[in-house]
Amino acid sequence: MDVLVPFDAREPKTRLEPELDVEERRAFAEAMLADVLAALAETAAAPTVLSTAPVDCGAPVVVDARPLSAAVNARLAEREDDPLAVVMADLALATPGALSSLFDTPGDVVLALGRGGGTNALVVRHPAFRVDYHGASIRDHRRVAAEANVRFAEVDSFRLATDVDDPADLVEVLLHGSGRASEWLREAGYRVITTGGRVRASRE
């Protein structure tokens, strides 16, 4: 299956700004992208990185500086009945098994549930479906799918539900990641600590 991996190469992971400076955010974002591509490489997927600027990542790259939804929808419009998956580049917990479950789930539109109403990964097998990543996108995508009367399915995966946007998300990478992103965090001095019953990543 063809898989688009949207990546912001210009200002990656701005919400991590309190924790990481601009160079660190870029390095960490590229480590997460590498993890997603490594997981995809163990599936039947053929990935293309859809990047806002050139990036060296070992996979084919298409540069499109438009906002995310417009850039993805341009690719959806180019194809007719071929399926296309979209998997975000910050799914640092993604495994080949979780991704294969998504790709193997039948349906015209298959959405992976995402935290905070996001749609971190989906498969489109219907020519009319378009994405809208603004706001609680999973709700909008459910509604669009219902209105278009397409066969719709949801995939229930914590690994695909967990995108890494905020400082609070870093602990998930330390606890459940096993690739370059978790290695990057450990080398940057991050450890799992518990304070007041809550668990978080803290830098030494």
Place this chain on the structure above:
Amino acid sequence: MDVLVPFDAREPKTRLEPELDVEERRAFAEAMLADVLAALAETAAAPTVLSTAPVDCGAPVVVDARPLSAAVNARLAEREDDPLAVVMADLALATPGALSSLFDTPGDVVLALGRGGGTNALVVRHPAFRVDYHGASIRDHRRVAAEANVRFAEVDSFRLATDVDDPADLVEVLLHGSGRASEWLREAGYRVITTGGRVRASRE
């Protein structure tokens, strides 16, 4: 399978205090418990609520006022080779399908991945395994399972990973719940709103 559902009937959901007063927290916690029991009723599970105080919930209740880990371990110690599952009462997104996947996964110890390092649901089929819910419990449970040399498996479910502890979690119930807890939130005036690219539950 026998399933313990730990429930704090004395001071439920104290972290929701900024949002909900004590009576509301109790009512919302009981709505979540009802949703978990309703989901379990559609599986092969035989649930027992393990409560810190008496609670009227339509399922058998065992009262044990000790801290969570001690109360659960007392039940684990009572049995020999019979499997026992432990499913938290605040998994308002749990579905029969997600729970059945957990129960049907083979292994001496089967853990559902939980946000923030928690262990929201597990199955124990090994007589020596004991729980420790303090801190990043999933890491401790992985270590104990490795040291005991038991057959260990993890289940990847967003619905089982999402416990409802903090105000930020309420939006997940509105977006993905379909039972009494989401109904309770709507009747209390909660709606999904988007501000600055983030989605949250806000009270009208």
